[in-house]
Amino acid sequence: MALLEINDLHVGIEDTEILRGVDLDADGGEVHAVMGPNGSGKSTLAKVLAGREEYEVRQGSVQYDGEDLLEMEAEERAQAGVFMAFQYPVELPGVSQQNFLKESVNAVREAQGKDELGAADFIKQVRAKADLVDLDEALTKRSVNEGFSGGEKKRNEIFHLAMLEPRLAILDETDSGLDIDALRIVADGVNQLRDEDRAFIIITHYQRLLNYIEPDYVHAMVGGRIAKSGDKDLAVELEERGYEWLSGGNAAENGKAAEPEEAVA
Amino acid sequence: MPATVQEEPSTEARFLRAFEGLSEKAKNGTVEAVKGRRRRAIERFEELGFPTNQLEAYKYTNVAKALKHEYRLAPAEAAPQASEEQVEALLLGDLDAHIVVTVGGRFSEALSEVGPLPEGAFVGSFAEGANAHPSVFHQHYGQYADFEAGDPEQRAMTALNAAFARDGLFLYVPEGTRLETPVYALHLPSAGDEPLFAQPRHLFVVEEEAQARLIEMHRTPSGYAPTPGSFTNAVREAYVGARGHFDHYVVQDEGAGASQHTTFGAYHETESIFDTLAVTLSGDLVRNNLTITPAGPFCESHLNGLYLGRGETHVDNRTVVEHAAPDCVSNQLYKGILSGKATGVFNGRVHVHRGAQRINAYQSNKNIVLERSAQIYSKPELEIYADDVECSHGSTTGELDEEAIFYLRSRGIPESRARVILLGAFARDVVENVRSGPLAAWLTDEVDARFGARTA
Numbered sequence: 001m002a003l004l005e006i007n008d009l010h011v012g013i014e015d016t017e018i019l020r021g022v023d024l025d026a027d028g029g030e031v032h033a034v035m036g037p038n039g040s041g042k043s044t045l046a047k048v049l050a051g052r053e054e055y056e057v058r059q060g061s062v063q064y065d066g067e068d069l070l071e072m073e074a075e076e077r078a079q080a081g082v083f084m085a086f087q088y089p090v091e092l093p094g095v096s097q098q099n100f101l102k103e104s105v106n107a108v109r110e111a112q113g114k115d116e117l118g119a120a121d122f123i124k125q126v127r128a129k130a131d132l133v134d135l136d137e138a139l140t141k142r143s144v145n146e147g148f149s150g151g152e153k154k155r156n157e158i159f160h161l162a163m164l165e166p167r168l169a170i171l172d173e174t175d176s177g178l179d180i181d182a183l184r185i186v187a188d189g190v191n192q193l194r195d196e197d198r199a200f201i202i203i204t205h206y207q208r209l210l211n212y213i214e215p216d217y218v219h220a221m222v223g224g225r226i227a228k229s230g231d232k233d234l235a236v237e238l239e240e241r242g243y244e245w246l247s248g249g250n251a252a253e254n255g256k257a258a259e260p261e262e263a264v265a
Numbered sequence: 266m267p268a269t270v271q272e273e274p275s276t277e278a279r280f281l282r283a284f285e286g287l288s289e290k291a292k293n294g295t296v297e298a299v300k301g302r303r304r305r306a307i308e309r310f311e312e313l314g315f316p317t318n319q320l321e322a323y324k325y326t327n328v329a330k331a332l333k334h335e336y337r338l339a340p341a342e343a344a345p346q347a348s349e350e351q352v353e354a355l356l357l358g359d360l361d362a363h364i365v366v367t368v369g370g371r372f373s374e375a376l377s378e379v380g381p382l383p384e385g386a387f388v389g390s391f392a393e394g395a396n397a398h399p400s401v402f403h404q405h406y407g408q409y410a411d412f413e414a415g416d417p418e419q420r421a422m423t424a425l426n427a428a429f430a431r432d433g434l435f436l437y438v439p440e441g442t443r444l445e446t447p448v449y450a451l452h453l454p455s456a457g458d459e460p461l462f463a464q465p466r467h468l469f470v471v472e473e474e475a476q477a478r479l480i481e482m483h484r485t486p487s488g489y490a491p492t493p494g495s496f497t498n499a500v501r502e503a504y505v506g507a508r509g510h511f512d513h514y515v516v517q518d519e520g521a522g523a524s525q526h527t528t529f530g531a532y533h534e535t536e537s538i539f540d541t542l543a544v545t546l547s548g549d550l551v552r553n554n555l556t557i558t559p560a561g562p563f564c565e566s567h568l569n570g571l572y573l574g575r576g577e578t579h580v581d582n583r584t585v586v587e588h589a590a591p592d593c594v595s596n597q598l599y600k601g602i603l604s605g606k607a608t609g610v611f612n613g614r615v616h617v618h619r620g621a622q623r624i625n626a627y628q629s630n631k632n633i634v635l636e637r638s639a640q641i642y643s644k645p646e647l648e649i650y651a652d653d654v655e656c657s658h659g660s661t662t663g664e665l666d667e668e669a670i671f672y673l674r675s676r677g678i679p680e681s682r683a684r685v686i687l688l689g690a691f692a693r694d695v696v697e698n699v700r701s702g703p704l705a706a707w708l709t710d711e712v713d714a715r716f717g718a719r720t721a
């Protein structure tokens with residue numbers, strides 16, 4: 001059994017159907033790229049996996065490490081090793097990143113039966129993991145994401161990932177808005193975190209990230225479904241041909257040529 | 266016309282009668298500045314009566330309606346005193362301070378521990394201070410909270426206090442003197458069978474180039490049952506001389522059954538700094554009237570407030586900054602967190618007088634409502650008669666941000682804890698404005714503790 005098994009997942013909000021039968025299996029050591037036009041449901045998939053309650057699961061199942069993931073609270077999922085890097089990281093003015101991370105790391109460690117991380121070890125970890133994504137150490141002491149540049153926010157997400165050492169890491173457009181240097185830094189960080197026991201789902205708009213993080217599988221998401229899966233060559237093909245050929249015509253209106261939503265930071 | 270029923274004497278009538286019945290000692294046991302005003306004060310009160318919400322200034326806060334009891338007007342002589350251990354438990358951890366304690370509005374010699382003071386300075390009882398410094402009283406008493414000046418709608422409670430004023434705190438820091446350690450004033454309720462209507466009167470005089478910090482805490486010792494329904498009508502006056510600096514912090518936490526009406530008039534001279542904070546952690550009805558007059562140029566006035574309302578707590582902060590002099594800065598930050606059926610009211614007025622140019626005045630009121638049943642009335646007001654000024658005001662009321670809660674949960678933090686973290690973060694900028702480290706730390710822990718028990 002794979003670490004993550006998504007079967008026929010249907011998700012909606014009120015009278016909108018967003019995901020219309022997603023199937024995806026991911027196992028430790030694998031990197032899955034999910035590509036697709038704007039509005040195809042990529043973020044919805046990520047958030048449903050992370051436990052955002054505003055989305056209604058209408059059909060299908062998600063097994064994580066043999067358990068029903070959909071039955072778990074968001075915090076229980078995180079404690080069980082599920083991590084999502086947000087497409088739009090939230091600013092938390094007044095919440096010190098140090099205090100928050102200490103609580104976060106220790107909540108996860110406690111759930112996993114590990115000892116609380118002492119102050120000195122915690123600081124050591126913060127240094128090492130901030131280095132991994134070249135995050136200015138000053139930012140580890142400020143309020144979470146407050147006043148961070150777009151690129152800093154994205155690197156901060158990977159910094160959290162590194163601190164929490166999840167088994168399933170979902171990156172939602174961590175590459176959008178990054179210039180080429182920042183992209184390389186993030187990709188290097190992710191590559192160093194690749195591990196036999198860890199699965200990655202990397203949601204991206206562009207093939208360019210995949211030049212740095214080589215995926216084992218690429219999935220094209222169109223209209224709330226995985227329209228096609230393949231290896232890394234599929235990413236190149238999608239970049240060249242767009243998504244229209246996969247969806248019988250309605251991908252164009254879903255924004256085949258859509259520009260990135262964020263300005264380059 | 267229906268037959269007239271025998272009417273109960275009005276609450277006002279009871280106070281008038283009590284005034285006439287005051288003992289010689291109660292009426293005259295102090296200096297001319299205080300006793301010479303009593304008669305006029307009770308006459309003014311008789312004309313005005315307790316504020317009702319017919320008055321614009323009390324639109325959301327009906328003081329008259331909150332006075333539901335027969336009150337005792339002075340703490341019972343035989344009332345049990347708090348023990349030294351109980352006082353000890355209410356000190357601020359590692360705060361080194363001049364400690365003064367009042368019980369039921371009266372200075373307690375036995376529980377206070379003022380310690381050594383710089384020469385000429387006075388920290389202690391209002392009654393004693395008046396006798397020791399009659400000329401200071403003559404100059405300052407009744408000047409900044411004057412029942413015959415300022416907003417007519419806000420005079421009644423000041424007049425009532427002036428009629429009965431006997432004791433409270435007096436702080437006097439003469440010219441050029443610095444109090445190196447802060448004053449920590451602990452106000453304890455008095456125990457007894459009938460609810461007390463206490464009328465403490467405080468006067469703080471920090472002269473030219475002098476400096477002081479005062480932390481006032483209204484708290485209830487554990488294992489000490491105050492009579493529910495007590496009412497405190499406190500009046501404070503502060504004077505800060507040129508280039509002086511006075512920090513004044515007050516915490517109101519007497520429990521859900523106690524009500525407070527406070528009036529605070531502060532007046533500060535050229536290039537002085539006046540810093541004030543009112544934190545309301547519990548109470549039945551709480552109304553704070555604050556009026557600040559930076560009277561000379563280059564003054565800084567900082568007004569901060571934090572109120573946590575749960576159950577049926579009603580908290581109303583009304584502030585007025587009278588910018589009569591040019592080149593001053595005033596900064597107001599009031600934040601509230603309300604749950605249950607609590608009500609929060611904020612009415613802030615910045616008044617820039619004609620000719621008071623180059624004023625920077627900021628005013629912000631922010632509220633978080635945890636349940637729809639809680640209510641907020643917020644009205645920041647600017648009234649400007651000068652053209653070269655920089656003023657802003659703003660008010661927001663909202664719920665906790667669901668996306669922020671989700672962000673914390675997605676990092677393994679339980680939902681109830683996530684809410685507490687976000688509430689603490691919301692209060693943080695007010696707490697950070699507190700210049701006393703031990704008080705700031707205490708407040709951080711209290712906000713945490715008050716909501717930590719809340720289940721999501």
Ligand SMILES: Nc1ncnc2c1ncn2[C@@H]1O[C@H](COP(=O)(O)OP(=O)(O)O)[C@@H](O)[C@H]1O
Pocket residue numbers: 013016018036037038039040041042043044045054
């Ligand atoms: N909270 C929401 N409420 C209503 N509609 C939503 C919500 N979240 C997403 N959607 C809709 O679902 C579709 C997919 O959105 P999303 O998952 O963000 O796509 P992607 O990440 O692929 O760009 C879009 O049409 C979007 O408008």
Ligand SMILES: [Mg+2]
Pocket residue numbers: 042043044087172173
């Ligand atoms: Mg998205």
